Amino acid sequence: MPDWTYHPLRGAASALLGERRAQLTALRLLATIGSRPAGARLIARGFGHRHPPERLAGEVAGVPVRVRLGISVPPSLAHDVVRAMPPLGAGVVEVAPVTAADVDTVREAAAGRSLPLVVGACDAAAQVALKPYVDGFTGDDDPRLVRVDGPDVGAAAAVLEEPDAVVLARPAVLVEAGPGWFARVVEAATPTAAAPVLRDVGRDPRRWPAWWWALLVGLGMTGAGLGAALITLGPVLLWYDRDYLGMTLHELHAANHHLVHFLQHDRITMAGTMVAIGALYTGLAVGGIRRGWGWAREVYLLSGAIGFPTLFYFLVTGFVEPLHTATALVLFPMFVAGVRRAPHTPRWRLAPEGPEPERRRALVGQLLLIVTGAGLFVGGAVISVVGLTGVFVPTDLTFLGTDPGTLEAVNSRLVPFVAHDRAGFGGALMSAAVAITLLSAWGWRRGEAWVFWTLAVAAAAGFLPAVVVHGVIHYTDLVHLAPVYAGIALTATGLLLARPYLCARRD
Template sequence: MPDWSYQTLFKPLLSRLPSRVSRSFTLGAMGGISRMPGGSFVIRTLGHMELSPLLEREAGGLRLPSPVGLSGGVDPGCVAQKALAQFGFGFAEVGPVTVRPIHSAEPIVMEPAGEAIRYPDLFENDGLDAIAARMERKEHKLPRLARLLPMPDASPEEAFGQLAAMIERLAQAGAAGFILDIASGNRDWRDVLAISERLAGLADAAGYPFFLYVPLDLPEERLRELLSLPSSAVWQGAVVGDGVAAERAGVDAKGAAGRPIIVGRQTLGLSIVQAKRLREQMGSRFTIIAGGGVHEPIDALQLTEAGADLILLHGGLVYSGPGLPKRINEAIMYETVRREPPPEPIPFWRNWGWMCLLGVGMIVGGLFAWWIGETSVLLSYDLSFLGMSAADIHRVNHHLLHFMSHDRITLAGTMISIGIVYYQLARHGQRYGLHWAKTALTTSCIVGFSSFFLYLGYGYFDPLHALAAAVLLPMFILSMRRNADRPSLRPVNLRNDRAWRRAMWGQLCFVALGFALTAGGIAIAGVGVTDVFVKADLAFLGTTPETLHEANPKLLSLIAHDRAGFGGALLCDALAILIIALWGIGEGQRWLWWTLLIGGAPAFYAGLSVHYGIGYIDFLHLLPVFVAVFLYAAGLILLYPYMMKGYPSSHR
């Protein structure tokens, strides 16, 4: 459920359901998909959440692959942990956890205007036994920090015993560290201090990092007092809470059965304040985890500037979408690399220049094929294979040369489009070591060169296509050598502004276009090596395959070669477009917007112009083309403000 589908389709639909039903359905569906064979791969692929080594962090002796963590409030029942772990997180909070279940019948209230969520009880959870059993499934490899709370009515002695029991049980279940929440829920402050003083021996015995949970609304004097105790040496760091008591947030909580809490944008200021206080009091070696109010990448950067080492996402993931961790990771990585000297440019002939030449070769080949399709249609070796002249073919069926011209011109337009896309991806993407651009080129080229064998499906060997493949294949191989990934040096999106929201619809259009063209390429190639014609083709020709076979048995082989070749080329082009749409679209990527515009135009123009030129205008036959043109045009219009945006001298 990437942002381009979440913001446009799923979020509007899910918001119409009761919040508990919506959360249960979403987490259940995601969890179910992740447990299917290949499910996690699909989730990771749709969002391209691969993490760079530059994002690795250390906290309490734990190695974290990313500084962005998942709050336990997003998935309190640990239902979809395997799926959520694919979103680009570096660690996960589990909890709150109490020794016994605490449930509430009150609804969870969404407040979209303020991007807030009101929970009826901050202690609500399924209890130690249920959560430990789910953790034991070990559905992912991310470090898990269990957030533990004593029961609300527990005495200091009882609270200490409950914490000790939960630590022992959850350590066996795979917890990597513990967040001890002893100051939430209006607990008597003397009890909080008494519990804290007894924790030193527990930490030594456990051998796991302990983090103090700091409620957002904990007064400064109490925070200083708590961290000044001799027992404060037990803390490896602190986790700043992501919510405030409802009555303290200005929400009427009278009559509430539990302890209502508000999570949302309004808490960012408090998060920044608490992070600053912790950094000032505890110094640079103390790990600070915060995330209350982080709904945009700019919020995370403000928190890190205030002193936070790690970010914990909750409400922002619900309102901004599952792509938020990736966007924050990209923003943090950009802030890291932009301060360093730029790497040495990659020489033209090392790799990317060869791909540029391959793209130019495809463009030249496409122009030549288009000229042939507009003039003689068939080359001398085609006629030699058939043992017929053009006049003989015309006598067999007066539409046949037009039909073959239609196949060859659409192939030519597709080849030109492929060449433009390849050249642009090499010059602006591969040249700078962008992983997604190299993946698009590699995937598309492998499919494209493999599709050459489709030409043999009906026993026709095309020497010109074979020569082109023999010339271009070495270029592809040379373009893949010494092709290491590099972090992007281009600014990234920081805000959920109007241009970004519109761009999600534009991205959806291009993802749909990519999938549709992929399906079309597979279908056309499949028809080419099996039935050769569809019903609309035969209606245009006014004949049958049997009649053509009787006239010349080799006619079907030649036509099948053209159809299979076009299907393979379309699939090759479609995969490049699909990977661009899934992984490449970003704010300010002007070159990519122009690539999509100029790269798509030749294929669409060729497909429509040749059909109208020869009179093959069956509506149902052309309907997929009309839909594709609509998606293409709508996507470009919606993406324009976002991708063509310029950046001021200061990115922030």
């Protein structure tokens, strides 16, 4: 999961601001975002564990908490920490040590809090002054409170095995491990079961688990993409295409010698993106949803929530493609079943963080994959808008050696036909981009080799056909292909950096 202390950014910020000021800046940014409802939900999905097991609930200084895991900070950090912690998965904030001189600072920090706030008071005057404003008081001699300075997730999880023990992280933990530390501790302390096997499910579809349905959607998307590629490399146009256009392939070629190749390049890139989505959904189903990762279900849900509605682009383009519609109608009920079925029992196995240099390189790789996914989403949105409006970009018209008016003069349905392919590709690219971005943001854990291979296969399926088809048809404009080359470079570099971390042996 993303780490706000990842080395290159932290080093750059420290060089400009100083180490302590850089840490405070990051903390205040988290506090600013987390104090808003939408921002809190975003951070919670990225860093937090929103549903910790009941066995981790308890109390601190007589105050009930949903998870016996929190942070202990000095008064100078209290205001920002109280606002930053709720979406990160912490259950309590301790401010210590506090003297009479810190009373006003703690009062201000306690106002509007959404987490229990306890105080380690150094004198009776401070305790009397703060009693109406805080939830309780702690002492250094309480054996149930274990304050930790190191980022060892396993050690913290082991402490939580004691039913009354409470783990309070010092600020140094966030500096070394990042705010995702709380979620990793909760995951390590969550009871898990053995992974299910296929024969345990049975043959009745009504009893199939969510990950089966998600897997079927992934395999269906892969099959549909491969089928679309075979059609494009073979007849190019099916009967309904010819009926809609009122033209044969030879007539299209006679109208413009580059037009058939242009249609092929659009459809091959679309087919490759469909296979990439299939690979992403298959990986999420088998590696994530099957093993009870709640974030994997959300990645699958958000990606599909963007992809399936793009079917209605036909309301703008005017061309309804029967196979596209049939594929969506068949897969959508499976998609819904995959989302609506009850979450699975946690079945993950966590690996230790391993060597620090390995983790740092993996975090750089994670950043590159997130940037790639975000760039693909922007590209998909732009392609969708272009496909639904102007249809062609300048490099397209240069390759074709014509203009939209000339094409419309040949056949009034020709431009809407191209628009359907172009806009559909943009919608599919956005769907894939969401899955890539969120899988990279939420699934980055040592030993989760399926994350590496899912992203690698999806990248190969999406990028390679696009490069090959452009080369084959000699549409090699550097401006047009620059985003593809940049995506390949970023993805390849990111995966190479992260491979030792993601593919490490769990034992």
